[in-house]
Amino acid sequence: MSSAVWPVVISYLLVLPFKAHGEHFEYCSTEHTKDLSNNNLTRIPSHLSNNIEYLDVSHNNISSIVHGDLSGLTQLCFLKITHCGLQHISPDAFSSNSEIKVLNISYNHLTSIPNLYLPQLRILDLSRNPYPNYGLPHSFGNLNYLSILSIGSPVATSVKVKDFVPLQNIRLKKIIFGDRTELRNYEKGVFSQLKSLQEVILKVTFCQRFDIFKDMIVDFDQTQTKKIQLIKLFPDQCSIMTDPFDAFKDLRVLSNLGIVDTWINSSVMVKLFKNVWKSSFEEIAFLNITYNEDTPDGFQLPKQNHTMNLRAFVLDGVHHHQYRYPTINTSVELINQLTYLKFSGTGMNILPCNLISAIKSLQVLDLSNNLLDDSGFWWSGCSSHKVFPALRKLSLSHNRFNDLAEIANNVNDMKFLESLDLSFNSISIGKPCFWPSHLTELSLSHNNLGDHVFRFLSPHFQKIDLSKTGLSVIPLNSISLLPRLTHLYLSFNSIQVIPADFRSPALVSLRIDQNAITFISQKTMEGLPKLKTLKADHNPFSCDCDSFWFMTELNKSLLLDWPLGYACSTPPSLSGRRLGTYEYGWLSCQPGLQAAVVLPVLFVVGAALAVTVYACDGVWYTKMLWVWIRMKRRGSKRANRLLNATFRYHAFISYSQHDSVWVGSQLVPALERSGLSLCVHERDFEPGKWIVDNIIQCVEDSYKSLFILSKNFVQSEWCNYELFFAQHRAISVNDDSLVFVLLEPIPTDSLPKKFLKLRTLLRQKTYLEWPADERKQRVFWCNLRAILQTVDQSKILKDVATDIADICPLLPVKE
Helix, strand or coil: CCCCCCCCCCCCCCCCCCCCCHHHHHCCCCCCEEECCCCCCCCCCCCCCCCCCEEECCCCCCCEECCCCCCCCCCCCEEECCCCCCCEECCCCCCCCCCCCEEECCCCCCCCCCCCCCCCCCEEECCCCCCCCCCCCHHHHHCCCCCEEEECCCCCCEECHHHHHHHCCCCCCEEEEEEEECCCEECCCCCCCCCCCCEEEEEECCCCCHHHHHHHHHHHHCCCCCEEEEECCCCCCCCCCCCCCHHHHHCCCCCEEEEECCEEEHHHHHHHHHHHCCCCCCEEEEEEEEEECCCCCCEEECCCCCCCCCCEEEEEEEEECCCCCCCEEECHHHCCCCCEEEEECCCCCCCCHHHHCCCCCCCEEECCCCCCCHHHHCCCCCCCCCCCCCCCEEECCCCCCCEHHHHHHHHHHCCCCCEEECCCCCCECCCCCCCCCCCCEEECCCCCCCHHHHHHCCCCCCEEECCCCCCCCCCCCCHHHCCCCCEEECCCCCCCCCCCCCCCCCCCEEECCCCCCCCCCHHHHHCCCCCCEEECCCCCEECCHHHHHHHHCCCHHHECCCCCCCEEEECHHHCCCEHHHCCCCCCCCCHHHHHHHHHHHHHHHHHHHHHHHHHCCHHHHHHHHHHHHHHHHHHHHCHHHHCCCCCCEEEEEECCHHHHHHHHHHHHHHHHCCCCCEEEHHHHCCCCCCHHHHHHHHHHCEEEEEEEECHHHHHCHHHHHHHHHHHHHHHHHCCCCEEEEECCCCCHHHCCHHHHHHHHHHHHCCCEECCCCHHHHHHHHHHHHHHHCCCCHHHHHHHHHHHCCCCCCCCCCCC
16 A cells, blocks of 8 residues: 655644642532632631631641641532642641542642541642652541542652552552653552552653563553543653564553653654554553654554554644754554544645545544635645545634635535534625535634624524624524534624524524623523523623522522522622522512412402492492582583572471471471571472482572471481582581471481481581470570571672582482
8 A cells, every 4th residue: 555645734732731630510509609729827817707608728838737727618529739838737737628539739848648537538639749758648548538649759769569558449440640740650559559440640750770661561551441541651752772662562351542742763663563453552642742853754553463552643732853854754554544634733724635635534623723715725735535435524713714615515425424523713604505405514613703693504504503603693593594503502692682582493402601691580581492401601690580590499400500690780789699599589580479479468458348349338439429520510510690699588388297296387387487487398399300400409599498307307318308408508608507396305326327417517506496384485486586597698698609619419309
């Protein structure tokens, strides 16, 4: 099989950050945190709250930790004390902190590994301390849950089997060993006694003692370790004459090899691959390496006569010692079994398609962080129908692609391509895009595309990443054009509202964090029946009734980062407050509940009012009020005419028909002989008029209304009407036009309830009683005549007319 030479152009340094302790988040909550780093502390403060779970006192001047320093922190789970000059930790320093799961005391001045009695400890970092040896105290044998250990000293140069004996029965899964210094002595079997070990990060430099390196590799292969990472394996400008990787060819368990941050020559690279091809390694990665060609023909690797296990190759971040294209000459048969290939941060500007096209089994190709553009990837020297015959995932992130329509057209030749990453490019949209039906995942994040990007997507897409693409709105019905969509990422945009008609029946994951969304409505979520994860943190939520449903009813298990990152933005008084701690007013934010409370109250009040009105003859009073209002309206229209009116009678006589004998034989003759003019209904009512109209007319034409009260009067319906109209006339003009004569004693309480005001008047006014004694009857007639007589009738008539100017007939004629 022919070989190929592919050019690489030097560009820039790419360093992939290495995080050794990111796992602590699965053990400890960061809800109750305290960051006291860079505070010039000389000891841990004693006034800290006892509910603190996460404490960071790094970059201070704390030289020791003794009993009592942390006694109040009984809930402490994560403790970080780095760069503090820490020299001493007493054995009982953590006696009150049995809940600590993560302890980081790296980068200090500890001259001995401290005794630790922490039964829940999961992660321990002791690296970068000047202890002279790696002997672990016997107390480490009680750290039954210890999973990750980082240990390394710049002055410890030897490792003995007894140093790690306390960990023999501990199910340690990961160890980070060394301090980028070279060891002088290593006893075989040190690490082979850690039977549960699964991952190793080795920070030990080798240049002369490669026998130590071989012994360590063999030890790791005897455990369950499958992944090993070698950091700073060779010092700069190290002259390597022997084969440091000779032990690789005999490995049986180790399957993943990473070489990080190291100098490596082409001659050493050849030795490495000769052994890797014979080893059990299935994955190999070079991260942030400096490559130097110290052989005239560069990297030369001839065909090997054995089966290759290698399936994945990663080259991420390359620094070239010489400014020239490296020469790589190898048999394609050695790489034709690869399924994963990554060339990132290499400065590639033209794709070596003839080499890659020979890898028939390649399924994942990552060419991110290079200098590729449309013409460099699909250049004329490549035959598109022969390239990537089995490729399923392609990453072109962090390159220089720009024409989305041209990219869509070219990927149609990749018959099995399912996922395409075009993030961090200079993509522009304009012409229509015709995507292949087999492409289901597309990432366009970190490209300035705008709100019209949805029109250039395929209905076959299942996963779309449009994070930071300049979106401000989600166009109406845009999501309905993507019926198969299961994952949608819209983070880091300027979206203010998720439309209420947002419908995506297949969507299971939605990310809308880092936008301008103030609330998420219930109608929006109803359109996402299969949603399982929602990321919506770091939005300016409004803490009012708009967010009530989101706070009280939304299943919080959907939210990836709840409650962190979810805070109020408005109103200003609640700005910065976590949504999880805000207490909403249930009644004020639920109209249905308000109606359920208010309606029964109104019903009860209304029922009570109705009962009260009925018991107090409210219906009758209402009718009378309506009559009185009509009277007032009619009176206002006739006010001017009534000002010139005069009275026809001194008094209108109201009596019961049963008392007519006394009225006709005694009352009327006695008063009329005195010159008084009386209105008696039997005599003076106008024939043909309604009785009610006659009553009203006579009351209005009389200066006084004289009521002859008796038990018969109380039982008379017509007397009641006469009493009612005269009463309202007296009250309206505020005069003393009512005169009462009692023929017989009548208790005021015996009067009908309909005349409450009259009953009050009877209690307040003086009335005349008809005496049985004839001598007293003379006084009675004198008093009655005095009440009804006037000195100057014309003057009296004028004053009274002025007072009752707004009075008119009270009721229409009653049939």
